[in-house]
Amino acid sequence: MTNHQALTKYLFRLGDNALILAQRLGELVANGPELEEELATANFALDYLGQARMFYARACELEGAGRDEDEIAFLRGEREFENFLLVEQPNGHFGDTIVRQVLFDSFYILQLEALAACSDPGTAEIAARAQKEIQYHLRHAAHWLVRLGDGTQESHARVADSLQNFWRYTGELFDGDGIDDLMHSAFDGPDLQRIAGTWHDNVGKILQQATLQMPEDQWMDGGGREGRHTEPFGYLLAEMQYMQRAFPGASW
């Protein structure tokens, strides 16, 4: 695989993570716990969607096969998406959503920080812009996790459960493959080893403030990078892609 191909693939993956998380958070529109919180969630969903669009557009440009971001989002099958399993997990209750966001955004912010300093100017530019958005998302989710963890007995028990349930999807974040290696060596991109350490420290601090225990080492799920997904993913795609599948080329 050439450096150019690795970069292209890497950008598609970044787009996949952002798109799938946008779709998940979008499901909460009209289902939020409070009006203000719902508006915030919709803002976040749109931020991720915007990022997905930029990553896809850049990837398509590098790929040079004449595809566009709509085709990438709406006309690929399940196995062609290479997002992390963590971002496709259902929203569950509000505490589940918050824990998922804290775990992912704590990783994503470090990934973006490294990418903002990488040697491909197109990628660096998008990453720098996304970084500011994610800083706020993480702040918002971390505050909520502290409120819930350090809140009532019930809220504490619920988010402790959420943490336990999502933990198995965090190993994959740092389990890079050849594309991650090339991104690091050829483009001065993220060093997953280093990010893993920082992520543990940062997540540990949030959990400590939230009076939650960091889960013990355990078996980790994986496969997102190879297009192997968890069961809920197919349903998510079906809903997201329905319109383009039923009415090909529809637009407004």
Place this chain on the structure above:
Amino acid sequence: MSNKEWPLYEVFIRSRAGLSHRHAGSVHAADAQMALDHARDVYTRRNEGVSIWVVRSSEIIASDPAESSAFFEPAADKIYRHPTFYEIPDGVENL
């Protein structure tokens, strides 16, 4: 979650440097930090501000509408207190 509503906070936004904070509306929030987050998410989505203040609505001391005649009407006929007797120089937008 309990059905009890979160307390109300009033939101003040400074739209750009040099101007003062203006009342923008209100949000519900469980604590001050959340009120600030909510104010940001609800009232600055379209780039409306560079600074936000939030204050518990219950902390605001308001004048009593029943006393408005004693409070405000005496000022109504004292036009000499208005700066209407000189021209505002060109180029002064916010006086």
